[in-house]
Amino acid sequence: MPLTHRQRHQLRAKLGGRLLAVCYGAGVDSTAMLVALKLAGLRPRIITCADLNAEKQLTLDHLDQMKLVLARWDWPPITMCRKKTLPDTGYDDLYGNCIANETLPSLAFGMKSCSIKWKQKPQDAAIKGARSGPNAAPPHPIWLEAQRTGRRIVKLIGYDCSPADIRRSRNLPEADADFDYEYPLQILGWARPNCVDIITEVLGADHVPVKSACFFCPATKLWELFWLAAHQPDLLERALYLERNALSGRHSRFDEVEFGASWEELVHNADRFPSSNTTVGLGRNFAWNQWARVNGVVDDNFRVKRGAADRDRFLIMSNRLRGDDNARDARSVA
Numbered sequence: 001m002p003l004t005h006r007q008r009h010q011l012r013a014k015l016g017g018r019l020l021a022v023c024y025g026a027g028v029d030s031t032a033m034l035v036a037l038k039l040a041g042l043r044p045r046i047i048t049c050a051d052l053n054a055e056k057q058l059t060l061d062h063l064d065q066m067k068l069v070l071a072r073w074d075w076p077p078i079t080m081c082r083k084k085t086l087p088d089t090g091y092d093d094l095y096g097n098c099i100a101n102e103t104l105p106s107l108a109f110g111m112k113s114c115s116i117k118w119k120q121k122p123q124d125a126a127i128k129g130a131r132s133g134p135n136a137a138p139p140h141p142i143w144l145e146a147q148r149t150g151r152r153i154v155k156l157i158g159y160d161c162s163p164a165d166i167r168r169s170r171n172l173p174e175a176d177a178d179f180d181y182e183y184p185l186q187i188l189g190w191a192r193p194n195c196v197d198i199i200t201e202v203l204g205a206d207h208v209p210v211k212s213a214c215f216f217c218p219a220t221k222l223w224e225l226f227w228l229a230a231h232q233p234d235l236l237e238r239a240l241y242l243e244r245n246a247l248s249g250r251h252s253r254f255d256e257v258e259f260g261a262s263w264e265e266l267v268h269n270a271d272r273f274p275s276s277n278t279t280v281g282l283g284r285n286f287a288w289n290q291w292a293r294v295n296g297v298v299d300d301n302f303r304v305k306r307g308a309a310d311r312d313r314f315l316i317m318s319n320r321l322r323g324d325d326n327a328r329d330a331r332s333v334a
Helices: 005-015 028-039 057-073 094-101 113-128 141-149 163-170 184-188 192-202 222-231 233-247 263-269 288-294 308-322
Strands: 019-023 046-050 078-081 153-156 179-182
Touching (some): 028 184, 057 078, 094 113, 113 141
Parallel strands (some): 019 153, 046 078
């Protein structure tokens, strides 16, 4: 029994009999959260997942796997939530938004507006519905029941007991006007390795997902960049273009006086960017284009090298830098 009697009791005491809505991120934590709910005999009424049109292929494959799992459990299917834009907007996803506005995702500047706009609000709309506009849709039955009965909908978030996730959950309200918020993994006291273990035991090691994130996410680590170069070079090239488009575009925050050269000159000719408070690229304090050039990931035209020897080198560097990051992430396997 992967859950102890005490753990099962803790989850049921906190969540039993409530209107449960799972926010599914398709990563290790949120997948473990689904497993924990199943083991505790708690069935959510809706499972939402934000579709940013920017996930890596392994994440899409994992979503297909989990759809089959949920069907076997006789649970609600995953509701994929995609923000729709007006026809004359000129883009229909976050990547296109950044390209059109010649900017980086807001996380590169220490903000979270991209997540709110493209993840949180579409998932809220899947529950509450929308009366007008391109995202017009009726409310989900869970929302109608909540309005009819006065009961509160509980959004379940897959934050674990790592220090970073503990900080995130503490900085969030316990409730807002529409939802209460609970963190089942923190109720259980699980950190990332516990999540990997429970997925492996209940669903199998092939159901342990990679870390879910946009391929151009500013929080990407160096080992993940090497992994992306090896496995999906086309996505890395798109990310590099997004960065060049922003840092040399009309809204560039780059101060040529401070750095002594243009952003493009430093990318091509310098070994590193000078230390600065200015965001210099997708890595905030480093440019992905600079990293790719210095590490021989790209050619002179910033095309990712695709030879067998190059791919092997990228994989070696990825595994060397990765260490124990993200528990036993499947990306450690070539």
